[in-house]
């Protein structure tokens with residue numbers, strides 16, 4: 001797993017700790033050691049300061065399981081102002097917003113002001129300007145007069161923003177300007193220009209007490225290569241591991257023993273469907289209620305035989321849940337942050353707003369079987385049919401390396417030419433039988449994978465995959481209706497319909513990742 005890389009700046013007032021590479025994981029080590037001669041009084045003061053810092057860090061870490069390094073980095077890089085801009089980046093629901101909002105509560109010095117723009121809930125540049133300016137305007141000014149002054153042009157916005165910020169800075173206040181889900185700006189009309197301007201705010205405003213914080217799913221390179229502005233510090237939020245997710249879900253549970261035994265049965269299979277904490281939380285809640293049905297007392301600590309009974313009870317419900325669409329309630333974190341734009345109803349973070357988000361949305365709007373079907377269709381369209389036997393061995397697994405070694409140079413050349421031709425022609429069509437054969441092969445591999453779920457012996461029976469073959473034709477027609485696949489007219493020779501996959505490799509890989517399927521092993525490459 002890649003580790004967060006946070007560039008350190010010697011220009012920062014916090015440069016001492018920021019330059020210590022050990023600091024993200026071991027905050028206590030990062031404080032410079034005081035020299036023995038000066039130790040007497042300053043050491044006592046430092047110790048007190050250290051105590052405060054430790055308790056702040058502990059409080060934050062407790063609220064942020066799995067985000068130790070990021071929490072320490074945040075505390076270090078957010079305060080004290082003046083600071084460079086900060087970019088938090090990583091996949092969906094990796095805790096960026098939560099970590100930032102919690103860290104902002106803990107940092108010093110005060111007084112300080114946080115103006116937060118939840119870009120997913122703002123429909124246009126003008127609503128962004130209005131939101132930020134109203135959060136920065138003095139409480140006394142009436143909303144009507146504020147609305148009148150909302151600028152249309154980005155340059156006017158920068159001028160208005162500077163005026164509003166200067167008032168706070170003159171009063172000795174630090175101001176944190178947060179742009180959450182920055183990638184949304186790109187999808188707006190003239191979004192590219194506005195994005196460049198937002199990223200250059202540090203240079204344009206030149207107000208040392210103002211800290212700019214960007215939160216995004218895109219990497220720093222995606223932004224800063226195009227603006228030429230000062231590069232921010234950045235903190236990476238990797239996807240959670242299953243153990244981290246377990247820690248998050250366990251946090252503060254009233255009956256940890258019961259919940260641990262529940263999670264030991266359901267978490268791993270669900271984790272293969274989605275790694276998002278919010279989706280897992282939503283899927284687990286009704287399942288846990290089911291799990292507890294046979295128990296009279298919710299505070300009971302289950303013994304081994306009870307665990308077995310509970311497992312038998314939950315097993316069929318788990319199989320159904322694995323095939324279901326996840327729906328996640330609106331995000332609390334965004335709800336909690338008033339963006340000051342009363343006219344705009346904060347929407348869920350589930351809006352479709354461009355291609356990228358479409359592919360992320362797939363993670364929870366498709367059932368597992370639909371995802372496998374889509375992957376099968378992608379492989380059928382992408383790979384030549386003659387290579388199916390070589391790519392899928394009799395056990396359903398990919399065995400192409402072995403086969404390739406056995407192939408003669410001439411046959412390799414022939415296959416290469418064939419693949420090249422296929423790629424030139426674009427995705428190929430395939431009959432239903434081929435799709436189902438590939439589907440059966442790749443799902444049989446996943447069944448094997450599911451056998452490592454922690455559960456009493458042989459009770460899993462292939463886990464949630466039991467219902468996988470059901471309703472395949474229905475799923476197929478849904479995929480066609482949604483344009484992920486297209487169905488051509490019947491082939492005059494075969495007399496049956498043929499299908500074609502309409503998705504590209506990037507999207508297929510994302511879908512594969514969401515079910516932990518090793519797709520690239522099955523894509524024929526030269």
Ligand SMILES: Nc1ncnc2c1ncn2[C@@H]1O[C@H](COP(=O)(O)OP(=O)(O)OP(=O)(O)O)[C@@H](O)[C@H]1O
Nearest residue numbers: 063064065091092093094095096097098248277278
């Ligand atoms: N470490 C954690 N502890 C507790 N809850 C968490 C943690 N990480 C994420 N969550 C929960 O998961 C959900 C998504 O988290 P958050 O909004 O912080 O993610 P994000 O990285 O900002 O997502 P996005 O990129 O989609 O905006 C929230 O409900 C949040 O409370």
